[in-house]
Amino acid sequence: MADSEMGEATLERKLAVYRNLDERFVIREERYKGQQFSHIYFMRLHHMRSQLQSLIPKWKPHLPVNTVLGLEEGKECIIVGTLYKHMKLKPSILDEYSKERSAIPLVKPHNFMSTDDHLILEDESGRVKLAGPMLAPSAFVTGIVIAVHGKETSEGDFFVEDFLEAGLAPQVDRPLDSREDKFVAFVSGLSVGTNAFNPLQFQLLVDHITGHLGDENEQRISSKIVRLVIVGNSMHISHGFFSGQTVAPKDHAKLTEPIRELDIFLTQLVAALPVDIMPGCNDPANYSLPQQPLHRCLFAGASAYNTFVSCTNPHHFELDNVQFVGTSGQNIDDLYKYSDAKDKIEFMERTLRWRHLAPTAPNTLGCYPYVDKDPFLIESCPHVYFVGNQEKYETRLLQGPDKQLVRLISIPRFCETGVAVMLNLRNLECHALSFSTNL
Amino acid sequence: MSSGDIKGFYRQKKKNSGVTKPSSSSSSSKKSKSKHYTGGASVGAPSAAQTPALVTRGGAIDLKEEYGDEEEALRQFDMDMKYGPCIGFGRLERWERAAAMGLHPPPHVREVLVGLASGSTARSSKFKCLWEGLV
Numbered sequence: 124m125a126d127s128e129m130g131e132a133t134l135e136r137k138l139a140v141y142r143n144l145d146e147r148f149v150i151r152e153e154r155y156k157g158q159q160f161s162h163i164y165f166m167r168l169h170h171m172r173s174q175l176q177s178l179i180p181k182w183k184p185h186l187p188v189n190t191v192l193g194l195e196e197g198k199e200c201i202i203v204g205t206l207y208k209h210m211k212l213k214p215s216i217l218d219e220y221s222k223e224r225s226a227i228p229l230v231k232p233h234n235f236m237s238t239d240d241h242l243i244l245e246d247e248s249g250r251v252k253l254a255g256p257m258l259a260p261s262a263f264v265t266g267i268v269i270a271v272h273g274k275e276t277s278e279g280d281f282f283v284e285d286f287l288e289a290g291l292a293p294q295v296d297r298p299l300d301s302r303e304d305k306f307v308a309f310v311s312g313l314s315v316g317t318n319a320f321n322p323l324q325f326q327l328l329v330d331h332i333t334g335h336l337g338d339e340n341e342q343r344i345s346s347k348i349v350r351l352v353i354v355g356n357s358m359h360i361s362h363g364f365f366s367g368q369t370v371a372p373k374d375h376a377k378l379t380e381p382i383r384e385l386d387i388f389l390t391q392l393v394a395a396l397p398v399d400i401m402p403g404c405n406d407p408a409n410y411s412l413p414q415q416p417l418h419r420c421l422f423a424g425a426s427a428y429n430t431f432v433s434c435t436n437p438h439h440f441e442l443d444n445v446q447f448v449g450t451s452g453q454n455i456d457d458l459y460k461y462s463d464a465k466d467k468i469e470f471m472e473r474t475l476r477w478r479h480l481a482p483t484a485p486n487t488l489g490c491y492p493y494v495d496k497d498p499f500l501i502e503s504c505p506h507v508y509f510v511g512n513q514e515k516y517e518t519r520l521l522q523g524p525d526k527q528l529v530r531l532i533s534i535p536r537f538c539e540t541g542v543a544v545m546l547n548l549r550n551l552e553c554h555a556l557s558f559s560t561n562l
Numbered sequence: 563m564s565s566g567d568i569k570g571f572y573r574q575k576k577k578n579s580g581v582t583k584p585s586s587s588s589s590s591s592k593k594s595k596s597k598h599y600t601g602g603a604s605v606g607a608p609s610a611a612q613t614p615a616l617v618t619r620g621g622a623i624d625l626k627e628e629y630g631d632e633e634e635a636l637r638q639f640d641m642d643m644k645y646g647p648c649i650g651f652g653r654l655e656r657w658e659r660a661a662a663m664g665l666h667p668p669p670h671v672r673e674v675l676v677g678l679a680s681g682s683t684a685r686s687s688k689f690k691c692l693w694e695g696l697v
Contacts, residue, residue, distance in 0.1 A: 156650065159647075159650050161646075161649065162646060165646035166646075169646070248643065494659070
């Protein structure tokens with residue numbers, strides 16, 4: 124609650140109805156029985172294929188749909204399958220055993236594309252190499268399911284004349300009757316525990332959101348913030364501690380100090396408004412997606428409040444019937460390593476059009492070997508899609524062919540930029556909140 | 563179907579040969595022999611020309627004891643790509659998954675598996691897929 128200084132009319136914080144929809148990302152009943160990743164690919168193909176089957180008659184109704192094994196040379200048809208992108212530069216575990224170790228160049232950390240990459244389409248019956256200028260390998264990654272129209276050539280390749288992605292999923296209508304402004308604040312990449320973390324800058328953010336900063340006008344704006352979402356990498360535990368070796372007593376403080384410091388800040392926040400915290404790649408959570416919620420015992424102070432919600436990564440929730448889906452950035456960062464786009468927002472658009480949050484999982488992105496589902500499939504298009512731990516703040520309002528409207532937000536790392544993002548639930552407009560301590 | 567021919571072929575030989583194998587052969591030895599069997603050179607060989615020595619070298623005699631029509635149906639279910647990969651996944655769970663996906667898996671396969679649920683431990687290997695322990 125934000126009280127005014129004089130003790131006159133108290134400003135009350137606005138409320139929004141929250142529904143946490145992370146259930147499909149929580150690993151509860153799943154048991155590892157030695158299965159491989161083929162099952163998750165099978166579930167993905169089956170689900171996406173049925174979606175594409177319903178779209179193909181509107182796209183090219185007169186052509187037959189074949190399996191890969193049923194291809195006949197020269198006969199025009201449509202095939203549906205999972206794409207595999209063969210990349211020469213993709214690091215492979217087998218390179219360690221190669222005899223000519225010295226000939227292999229040092230792996231470029233940021234991008235593994237090369238001009239030799241080619242695409243292969245695969246379904247349960249077989250695989251076929253895709254040829255032709257229509258499909259540029261740089262825009263695609265392994266793991267997406269598409270339909271291609273073309274014919275088999277004499278060399279045994281499939282010459283592509285056209286292709287169909289599933290496109291944006293159908294969207295539930297957003298309620299349009301809200302008259303008041305309600306804001307959701309997003310912040311990401313706090314990195315408590317590193318040198319880049321500036322406690323004064325973060326304290327400014329905390330004070331602004333809780334309403335301890337500024338005059339009555341400022342406080343009125345802050346009272347409209349209904350929720351804060353912390354999108355991953357809130358702390359940074361040095362990766363040396365993850366090697367599995369015993370931590371020396373003198374190093375214990377390095378492990379626990381960042382967590383305790385973050386807890387102090389979080390307690391101030393949860394006392395004022397509901398907070399969702401998601402794990403990121405540097406947080407003490409599991410590595411593979413979906414990352415499980417950070418444990419309550421890490422936050423001795425903040426977890427005592429019922430406004431503290433520890434969430435999975437990816438995170439799916441609903442606020443006043445507005446659908447939010449977001450990740451801490453691993454899915455988009457992996458796309459960036461294996462494909463090309465003009466900005467991160469374009470990668471986000473592509474994942475929505477492919478109806479899959481993390482198509483490169485499990486190929487290059489760690490993932491749990493599900494047997495009976497693929498939880499990253501996007502069945503209903505969200506209204507807000509956010510990704511954290513990016514270089515800069517970017518946003519775009521994406522319009523779909525079926526009147527879908529999605530706000531795409533790329534949230535920058537707070538420790539580097541001092542920028543948090545505010546989203547207005549009423550009209551899906553977005554603006555940046557910039558905090559600086561440079562005088 | 564070639565496996566039908568082979569069954570007929572071995573059935574003949576078993577009557578004539580005097581070799582007896584222990585009936586409770588371990589499941590892995592049964593499976594490794596079956597792997598040899600499906601890809602072996604004896605497939606399609608003319609039945610009359612085979613001598614008993616060649617047949618027993620293949621060790622296919624004891625196959626007959628545990629590899630019946632039920633197992634054949636289960637293996638066909640394993641190998642059917644329509645229901646997805648079978649490795650690392652129990653047969654009954656795979657059947658349930660296929661049913662949940664609306665793929666209409668053959669009901670008699672489920673009857674066989676449920677009927678085996680109360681069977682002896684020697685038959686519990688039927689719940690695991692064809693390639694269990696081999697891949």
